[in-house]
Amino acid sequence: MRTSIATVSLGGTLREKLAAIAEAGFEGVEIFEADILAHDGPPREVGAMVRDLGLEIVAFQPFRDFEGMPEPQRARNMERARRKFELMTELGTQNILVCSNCSPRSLGGIDRAAEDLRELAGIAEGFGVTIGFEALAWGRHVSDYRDAWEIVRRADHPRLGIILDSWHILSRGHPVDAIRAIPADRITFVQLADAPRLDMDLLQWSRHFRNFPGQGDLPIARFMEALDATGYDGWLSHEIFNDRFRMASPRRIAEDGERSLIWLTEARRNLPPRVKPERVEWVEFAVDEEGAQKLGALFRTLGFAHVGRHRSKQVQRWAQGAINLVLNTDAEGFANSHHVVHGPSVVALGLRVDDAARALDRAEALRMRTFRQPVGPGELEIPAIRGLGGALNYFVDGQSDLARVWEIEFETLAPVPPGPLTGIDHIAQSMPPEEMLSWRLYYLSLFDFETTPQVDVVDPAGVVESMAVQDAGRAVRICLNSSQSTRTMAARFMSEYFGAGVQHLAFATADIFAAVAAFEAAGVALLPIPENYYDDLEARFDLDPDLADRLRRHNVLYDEDESGRYFQVYTGVFAERFFFEVVQREGYAGFGAPNAPIRLAAQTRLAAHFAMPRS
Ligand SMILES: O=C(O)c1ccc(O)c(O)c1
Ligand SMILES: [Mg+2]
Numbered sequence: 001m002r003t004s005i006a007t008v009s010l011g012g013t014l015r016e017k018l019a020a021i022a023e024a025g026f027e028g029v030e031i032f033e034a035d036i037l038a039h040d041g042p043p044r045e046v047g048a049m050v051r052d053l054g055l056e057i058v059a060f061q062p063f064r065d066f067e068g069m070p071e072p073q074r075a076r077n078m079e080r081a082r083r084k085f086e087l088m089t090e091l092g093t094q095n096i097l098v099c100s101n102c103s104p105r106s107l108g109g110i111d112r113a114a115e116d117l118r119e120l121a122g123i124a125e126g127f128g129v130t131i132g133f134e135a136l137a138w139g140r141h142v143s144d145y146r147d148a149w150e151i152v153r154r155a156d157h158p159r160l161g162i163i164l165d166s167w168h169i170l171s172r173g174h175p176v177d178a179i180r181a182i183p184a185d186r187i188t189f190v191q192l193a194d195a196p197r198l199d200m201d202l203l204q205w206s207r208h209f210r211n212f213p214g215q216g217d218l219p220i221a222r223f224m225e226a227l228d229a230t231g232y233d234g235w236l237s238h239e240i241f242n243d244r245f246r247m248a249s250p251r252r253i254a255e256d257g258e259r260s261l262i263w264l265t266e267a268r269r270n271l272p273p274r275v276k277p278e279r280v281e282w283v284e285f286a287v288d289e290e291g292a293q294k295l296g297a298l299f300r301t302l303g304f305a306h307v308g309r310h311r312s313k314q315v316q317r318w319a320q321g322a323i324n325l326v327l328n329t330d331a332e333g334f335a336n337s338h339h340v341v342h343g344p345s346v347v348a349l350g351l352r353v354d355d356a357a358r359a360l361d362r363a364e365a366l367r368m369r370t371f372r373q374p375v376g377p378g379e380l381e382i383p384a385i386r387g388l389g390g391a392l393n394y395f396v397d398g399q400s401d402l403a404r405v406w407e408i409e410f411e412t413l414a415p416v417p418p419g420p421l422t423g424i425d426h427i428a429q430s431m432p433p434e435e436m437l438s439w440r441l442y443y444l445s446l447f448d449f450e451t452t453p454q455v456d457v458v459d460p461a462g463v464v465e466s467m468a469v470q471d472a473g474r475a476v477r478i479c480l481n482s483s484q485s486t487r488t489m490a491a492r493f494m495s496e497y498f499g500a501g502v503q504h505l506a507f508a509t510a511d512i513f514a515a516v517a518a519f520e521a522a523g524v525a526l527l528p529i530p531e532n533y534y535d536d537l538e539a540r541f542d543l544d545p546d547l548a549d550r551l552r553r554h555n556v557l558y559d560e561d562e563s564g565r566y567f568q569v570y571t572g573v574f575a576e577r578f579f580f581e582v583v584q585r586e587g588y589a590g591f592g593a594p595n596a597p598i599r600l601a602a603q604t605r606l607a608a609h610f611a612m613p614r615s
Contacts, residue, residue: 003261004028004058004237006168006191007035010253013244014039014046018058019376022053024254025367030059030191030237031091049094058189058235059132060088061097066120067113067133067151068106068141074116081120085127089220095130095188097163100139100148108141114154121157127268132163132188137172137202144180145169149369152186160249161188165239167210167258170218172204179226190227190234192264193274194218196454210240212260213439224264236261250433256517257437259366263445271337274448275475281396281405282317282324283505286339286347289576290325292316295344298574299325301522302507303515305417308410312376317410321422323507324350324406334392344548346502348384348392349427351476356383356395356402361444366445379409388429388439389500420515425583426468426477426591430490431500433482434467439500440480443469447476457596460604461487468591481592489600496577506581512567515582516554519569527570527579527606529555533598557595564588572606579603 001024003137003177010017014035021029029050036043038291050057059267068078108447121131135148142148145164149172152162164187187417192215202478211222217577236255245253262269282471287295296306304325308317314330328335328347336348353359360383364370367388380401396402431439447469454467462485470477480492494504509515519526534552537543541560543551551558557568564587571580 001233001236001265002027003258004030004056004189004235005254006030006032006061006237006239008032009238009240009242009245009257010250011248011367012250014331015049017250018053020250020254021360022055023251024258024287026055026254026258028056028058028235028237029095030061030239031057031093032061032414034192036087036091036489043087043090044092044212047090047382055092055175056344058091058237059095059097060091060093061083061099062095063098065103065106067101067116067416068108069101069103069116070105070107077116078120080124080172080443081123082127085124088129089127091560094128095132096124097132097134097188099134100136100142102136102138102140106140110147110151110154112539113142113151117151117160118155118157121155121159125157125159129159129189131160133160134163134165135168136501137168143168143172144174144247146174149178149182149365158291161186163191165191165193166213166218166220166223167191167193167206167239170220170223171195176223176226179223180229181255182230183231184230184234187230187232187234190232191237191239192220192261193238193240194220208242208243210242211437212238212240212257212441213264213296214260214441215256220264236378239517244434244437252435252438255367256441259368259445260441261365263441269365271365272358275362275395275446276358277471278352278354278398279322279475280349280427281352282326282348283346283424283427283502284326284328284335284350285347286328286335286342287344288339289329291344292329295327295574298524298571298580299337301519301524302571302580303417303421303518303522305414305415307414308406308412310410312379317614319416321416321419323421323424326350334371340387341497342499342501344578346391346505346578348394349387349502350382350394350396350405352396355399356397357400359383359395359397360385363446364495368442368446380405387442388431388513389405401480410438414603419505420509420518421582422510423508425581425585426470426479427502427504428479428481428504428506429501430481430493430503432494433465433484436467436480436482438468440467443478447471455593457481457593457600459483459485459488459490459597459600461489462491464488464490464596464600466506466591466593466596477591488601493577503577504579504581506568506583509582509584511558512582512584513550513554515584516556516569520554525572526555527599527602528600529557529602533557557592557599559588559590559592559594561588562589563590566590566592568592568595570603573603 193210196216304318318325371384464483566588567584
């Protein structure tokens with residue numbers, strides 16, 4: 001199958017859109033009429049520009065309000081079509097998309113529509129043009145692809161086929177099975193769009209909220225299976241109407257689109273399998289000497305020990321349980337550059353996966369950016385790709401020397417203390433709102449991940465959109481947060497930090513009260529939680545009075561639902577941007593969303609201070 005995208009999916013001028021589409025690796029483009037009308041050059045020039053970029057024009061579109069018109073509109077429509085066919089000859093494209101009629105003047109009737117389209121196809125033949133008929137979900141008489149197919153079938157003209165658009169079919173919940181019976185050579189081409197599930201007017205939903213497969217909630221996989229059953233091997237063309245996409249960089253959106261199509265057709269492309277995450281092996285911070293001392297002191301109070309020293313670089317390993325935190329103060333290399341730009345920050349995540357080399361291959365196939373830097377003698381070349389905000393994701397595994405990274409690259413200074421913190425529960429990343437869907441697609445396409453529904457969390461300065469990506473076994477959970485406001489915690493993090501990145505790390509413990517007792521003994525300043533919260537907690541849940549009292553005394557947040565119970569505490573904020581959380585899960589599946597507004601308000605109150613540990 002060949003990949004294409006409609007110009008309407010991107011912002012920018014036609015020239016910018018086409019350049020971005022070509023650069024992202026698409027082979028074809030659907031040209032929207034509005035882009036021609038707004039372009040300051042003849043259609044012939046647009047055609048040449050497209051071909052110079054190595055692209056093919058899959059179709060010209062849309063041609064509206066055609067079938068079922070009474071006279072004199074019917075004859076006018078035939079004339080209007082001739083003019084568009086001439087324009088198409090100039091452009092150098094064969095296919096025109098005719099979408100079903102929305103005009104209140106249109107008349108129903110399958111045979112009438114078939115006759116109109118047969119006549120149109122006859123005219124089109126003289127121009128070497130093929131008509132593709134598409135049912136719009138809000139069409140006046142034709143709003144179901146099964147009716148569109150019956151019309152095309154009855155019209156029975158070699159210059160007429162059907163266009164299947166996943167959005168119009170899936171948004172209305174139409175069964176996809178009937179697609180299997182359509183002969184592949186009668187499918188002019190296929191349009192793809194996903195969307196979040198929204199309970200709203202179809203037209204508004206379609207024109208403003210479509211997104212790429214991998215970014216929405218529609219059952220696109222089922223659509224693709226039905227399409228595959230036909231043997232269709234033609235164009236797959238994204239057609240995304242989305243206000244945020246048009247505001248964003250056309251290059252980023254085009255890249256996402258190509259990635260979405262590669263992911264969707266991975267079986268045919270023999271992509272290496274989805275990467276199975278096994279755990280977060282380490283989190284690496286880029287800091288200067290002073291930052292390393294402060295962060296190291298905080299780690300110590302949280303129960304970590306400085307257990308290793310890199311054999312050749314200024315890099316420390318701190319550990320506890322299965323958690324490894326790396327402090328990189330090296331004066332050279334990527335971490336240093338990252339520190340110069342972002343200040344104290346998470347520069348890399350080390351992810352243990354099933355097969356690190358294959359993970360890199362898959363990332364490359366998905367056109368992700370790989371990263372290499374010179375390795376010293378005896379050091380490992382650890383596969384890495386660029387992730388959120390330009391930080392790195394390293395891959396290690398249990399089947400190569402990468403399994404022994406700590407032993408090979410680090411000199412042991414002390415044994416790893418056993419607890420009370422046992423592992424990394426989740427990693428929270430903040431990003432600008434227009435990038436949220438890009439990162440969702442990045443994670444979903446690369447890893448064997450699923451997503452949670454998006455939730456809105458109230459921050460004192462605005463709303464934060466939040467969703468998580470995680471594997472079925474919950475070995476790795478990553479929360480993605482963004483907000484439109486410039487003053488929410490998530491937004492302030494990004495302005496302090498100069499970009500998107502990891503904002504907090506949540507450690508797992510099997511005994512939150514033991515962890516808190518250890519922190520209190522070590523002088524960790526935990527985030528104070530207001531009394532009102534606990535009064536409400538007691539009202540909402542049937543809490544054991546002793547438990548309620550302990551929660552209250554130790555600033556522990558609590559939630560429970562059908563899945564189980566959840567306990568959370570937070571440290572103060574490090575370097576005005578970064579903090580740690582400790583959680584205890586008893587079967588609980590979520591992330592404590594009901595507590596997030598309480599936590600955000602408490603952090604906002606504290607934001608003026610640096611809540612550093614007493615040393
Ligand atoms: O929103 C529309 O009008 C429109 C036009 C052409 C399409 O292919 C489509 O899916 C929607
Ligand atoms: Mg369409």
